[in-house]
Amino acid sequence: MESMELGTERSGEPVVHVIDDDKHVRDALLDLFLVTNLRASAYSSGTEFLTTADTTGPGCVVVDLRMPGGTGLDLQSELISIGSRIPVIFLTAHADVPASVKAMKAGAADFLTKPFVSHDLLAAVDNAIRTDAERRKRDAERNHIRALADTLTPREHEVMVGVVAGLMNKQVAYQLGISEMTVKLHRMSVMRKMQSRSLADLVRKVEKLQKS
Numbered sequence: 001m002e003s004m005e006l007g008t009e010r011s012g013e014p015v016v017h018v019i020d021d022d023k024h025v026r027d028a029l030l031d032l033f034l035v036t037n038l039r040a041s042a043y044s045s046g047t048e049f050l051t052t053a054d055t056t057g058p059g060c061v062v063v064d065l066r067m068p069g070g071t072g073l074d075l076q077s078e079l080i081s082i083g084s085r086i087p088v089i090f091l092t093a094h095a096d097v098p099a100s101v102k103a104m105k106a107g108a109a110d111f112l113t114k115p116f117v118s119h120d121l122l123a124a125v126d127n128a129i130r131t132d133a134e135r136r137k138r139d140a141e142r143n144h145i146r147a148l149a150d151t152l153t154p155r156e157h158e159v160m161v162g163v164v165a166g167l168m169n170k171q172v173a174y175q176l177g178i179s180e181m182t183v184k185l186h187r188m189s190v191m192r193k194m195q196s197r198s199l200a201d202l203v204r205k206v207e208k209l210q211k212s
Contacts, residue, residue, distance in 0.1 A: 014059035014129045018042040019049050019075065020091070021067045029062065032118055038125070046075035055084040058136060060109060060128035062121070065092035065099060073099060076106055085135065087128035091116065145205045151193045159186040163199070164206045 016038050018029045026042040033040035039059070043049040046063070047070060061079075063072040076088050087109035092099070100111040109131065110124040152160065155176075162172035169187065173180040196202040 012058070013039055014132065015054075015057060016040040016059055016125055016129075017049060017053055017061045017063075017086075019044075019046055019061060019063040019067075019072070021045060021064065025064070029121075032121070033125075036122060046070045046072070046078065049075070050078060050082075055079060055082065055086055057086075058129070058132055060087040060089060060125060060132060062089045062091060062125065065090050065103075066094065073103060073106075076103060076108065080106065085132075087132050089121075089124050089128055091121075142208050142211075145194075145208055148194050148205075149209060152190060156186050156190050156193070159183055160190045160194070160202070160206065163187055163190070164203045 016033050018026055018033075018040060020026050020029070020042070021044055023044070026044070030040050030042050041053065043053070045067060049055075049061070061075070063075055065072040072088075072090050072092075079086065079088065088103075088107075089109050090100070090103050090111045091114055092111070093114040103111055109128040112121060112124060149157070155178075158176055159172055162175060167175070169183045170180050173183045176183070191197070191202065194202055194205060196205060
């Protein structure tokens with residue numbers, strides 16, 4: 001593995017993982033990303049990348065479509081199978097329409113043909129990293145909300161479901177066979193545990209959970 005990562009002080013920053021069997025291409029791409037102040041590491045094969053890199057960290061993959069011992073599509077398929085959601089950008093010296101369609105359908109971030117314009121690749125990388133960061137932010141928020149919801153008792157959860165459905169306290173009480181006062185107490189507890197100061201915020205949080 002070749003690397004131009006700039007040290008542990010930059011840990012947590014996105015990394016551009018370059019995968020190409022051609023060393024000249026790897027070196028050229030590492031130089032390109034270095035001068036644009038991006039962390040980058042290079043690998044000669046998909047297997048080397050999968051066995052040595054952190055496929056769960058922030059960043060993106062820039063991979064050659066056609067490589068001996070495993071294509072870029074094979075790598076994309078393997079990443080999907082292990083649950084990695086890191087964006088993948090394909091590079092190819094061949095205008096392979098079927099392969100590009102397959103890659104994009106599988107969620108590829110972009111598909112560029114060699115020789116490519118450096119600006120186009122950098123734009124694709126910037127977009128992939130931005131998309132990945134936004135997805136990670138959404139996931140982190142959803143995980144936080146899920147952790148809050150896990151602190152609710154079964155009854156509090158039932159009350160929350162009724163409240164976000166727009167039911168009044170007395171309607172929730174009738175539906176659950178409990179007193180309206182009990183519903184009010186559970187509702188106060190739900191708002192506190194879900195860290196919601198308004199019904200609108202509680203509804204927003206529940207909607208985010210339902211989308212997960």
